[in-house]
Amino acid sequence: MKQIETQQLWDFIDGQCTAEEAATLKSALETDPNVKAEWAKRFKLHQQLSELPAEQPSMRFVQNLMDKLPLLYRKLSIAPLVKPFWVKTALGFLALLLVGYIGFVFFYIEQFGVNGQFTYLESMKNYLNQAPAKFLILFAAISISLSCLFVLDRFLKARFQKESQASSS
Amino acid sequence: MEEDIKLINATLKGDQFAFQHLVEKYQHYVFTITYRVLKRREEAEETAQDVFIKVYKTLGSFEQRSKFTTWLYAVTYRTALDKARKKNYPIDSIDDDDNYLQLENTFGESPSDAIQQEDLQSQLERAISRLKPVDASLITLFYLHEKSIKEIAAITGLTISNIKTKLHRLREQLKVLLEEQLQQEIHDLL
Numbered sequence: 001m002k003q004i005e006t007q008q009l010w011d012f013i014d015g016q017c018t019a020e021e022a023a024t025l026k027s028a029l030e031t032d033p034n035v036k037a038e039w040a041k042r043f044k045l046h047q048q049l050s051e052l053p054a055e056q057p058s059m060r061f062v063q064n065l066m067d068k069l070p071l072l073y074r075k076l077s078i079a080p081l082v083k084p085f086w087v088k089t090a091l092g093f094l095a096l097l098l099v100g101y102i103g104f105v106f107f108y109i110e111q112f113g114v115n116g117q118f119t120y121l122e123s124m125k126n127y128l129n130q131a132p133a134k135f136l137i138l139f140a141a142i143s144i145s146l147s148c149l150f151v152l153d154r155f156l157k158a159r160f161q162k163e164s165q166a167s168s169s
Numbered sequence: 170m171e172e173d174i175k176l177i178n179a180t181l182k183g184d185q186f187a188f189q190h191l192v193e194k195y196q197h198y199v200f201t202i203t204y205r206v207l208k209r210r211e212e213a214e215e216t217a218q219d220v221f222i223k224v225y226k227t228l229g230s231f232e233q234r235s236k237f238t239t240w241l242y243a244v245t246y247r248t249a250l251d252k253a254r255k256k257n258y259p260i261d262s263i264d265d266d267d268n269y270l271q272l273e274n275t276f277g278e279s280p281s282d283a284i285q286q287e288d289l290q291s292q293l294e295r296a297i298s299r300l301k302p303v304d305a306s307l308i309t310l311f312y313l314h315e316k317s318i319k320e321i322a323a324i325t326g327l328t329i330s331n332i333k334t335k336l337h338r339l340r341e342q343l344k345v346l347l348e349e350q351l352q353q354e355i356h357d358l359l
Contacts, residue, residue, distance in 0.1 A: 007337050016318075016333075040355035045344050048289050049312045052297075054197035055204045057214050062192050065218050069185055069225065 173237040205305040206249040216252045220245045243324045253302045
């Protein structure tokens with residue numbers, strides 16, 4: 001058989017030929033025993049190839065792989081959930097608030113606090129005494145939380161780096 | 170397909186058991202490809218593990234536009250061929266040299282004598298184990314997970330016509346090698 005004919009037979013077996021080609025081949029299969037024998041050999045080969053079983057890895061394949069993942073997983077989770085841009089923006093905003101707050105305090109004291117009777121420090125104390133307690137507690141809580149988070153972040157980063165260095169070596 | 174997407178999303182949320190399910194589901198296919206490319210069990214298993222680790226690390230970059238298996242087998246195909254290149258195994262394909270019949274005749278002086286002693290499937294497995302890596306992976310992708318030629322093109326980066334030609338020549342080559350055995354087994358089809 002010529003190559004073009006074998007290609008047609010494979011296309012027919014793979015279901016890749018047109019309806020017209022399929023009809024021509026079906027008619028040839030019915031009338032020509034040589035074509036049928038050639039088709040049959042290829043079809044048998046096709047069947048056998050389809051029925052070849054998958055290779056089996058070792059029984060511990062999945063377990064071995066999963067054992068490697070915890071460390072890998074921690075490495076992956078280092079990636080920040082929030083993009084650095086937004087972290088910087090938030091920090092910038094907080095810094096701006098703090099500067100604004102301090103500026104406001106100094107402006108307040110300048111305008112209303114220092115009148116010859118009090119020093120700057122005493123004026124500041126007076127101002128803080130006038131500030132609502134809830135506001136001071138909230139401000140302190142935010143400051144302490146941010147500081148703790150910053151320290152925790154540094155600690156965890158250092159630990160992960162140490163572990164990844166240990167695993168790579 | 171939907172189950173795969175659920176497992177992928179769960180994995181991305183940190184559920185390692187979901188990833189374990191994915192590994193259990195596809196380990197045989199991935200291992201079969203790596204084994205047929207590399208021909209050695211230990212190397213194939215090591216490479217299959219590398220494939221799943223790569224998949225785990227880059228799962229976030231899977232855009233879910235194609236099937237997960239297409240992406241997984243593309244990673245497998247590239248990783249296995251890279252490994253074969255590193256080990257200096259000959260990876261060129263059936264079209265890359267003039268020798269049309271590349272399969273070594275390892276069946277002795279008279280192939281039919283040896284063939285008759287084993288069943289057709291065993292002979293076929295032996296013949297596939299002697300194919301060059303690219304060719305072995307094409308046959309495996311086409312038959313093992315019934316990938317379409319279009320999907321195989323997406324996995325391997327080869328053109329559709331190139332894949333069709335290679336598959337045609339490879340199967341003709343296998344047919345020639347197993348001619349006598351096939352002849353004996355086609356009576357029910359005639």
